[in-house]
Amino acid sequence: MRPYHQIPILECGERLVEIPLEMFAVESPHPYEKLGASYGNYSPYYLRESVVKNLIQAQNYLQLLRPNWHIQIFDAYRPVAVQQFMVDYSFSTALEERGLTEAELTPKQCQEIWEAVYEIWAVPSMDEKMPPPHSTGAAVDITLVDEVGQIINMGSPIDEMSERSHPDYYAYKDHPDAHYYHTHRQLLSDVMLKAGFQRNPKEWWHFCYGDQMWAWLNHQATxxxxxLC
Known part of the structure; x- marks a missing residue:
C-alpha cells in the first residue's frame, strides 16, 4: 500500500478520450507495445477528458516559454494487464542485469529486486480501492522535445529503476550536466503544475490529475x- 491509497475514490464517471497527438510529440511504436504488451481494444494514448484538456493547457504554457517545443507522450492510459506485463518485464530485466536466474535467487535477493521494481511500478492491483494510477486514465508519462524534434536529455531514461529517477536528483549533484538536467526537469514540472497536475515524488516523468496520488499531493479529501479496467 502506498500513502495515497488512504484517499477514498468518488468516481465521477468522466469518459476516456483520445489525446490529440498532432499537438504533441509521440514515440512510435509505443514503447510498451514494442516490448510485447497488448492493449487489446484499448489505446495507450487515451486519458480522461479533463486530463486531456489540462495536458493541452500545459503544452500551451510550454510554447510560451519555449516556442516550438513539445511535450512528448511516452505513456498514458494503461490497463491493469499491461501494468502486470511491465512489472514482470522489469523483474526479468533486473534479473538479467544482475546475471541471475529466478531459480537461483535467495529470498533476500528476490525481495531486494521486487522492492526495486515496486519503487517505480505501481502494484497491478484489481482492488478498486487501490488502482494503479495509469489504469484510472488520470496519469501520463512524458518528456520534452525541442524545436528540431530532439528529445531533451533529462539525465535518466523514463522507467529507470534508480535514484536518478527522483525529480530533484540533479539539484545538488556535482555533475557537469546537472544544471542542464535539473533545469529541464523543472521546466516540465512547472508547465504541468501550472495546468493543475501533480508530479510523482519519485519519478520526474510521471504526472497525474484527479487520481489518488494527485489528491494526496494536492491535500484533497477524495x-x-x-x-477503468
Missing part, C-alpha cells in the same frame, strides 16, 4: 478517478 479522488474522482478510479480504475
Amino acid at each position: 479522488a474522482f478517478y478510479g480504475r
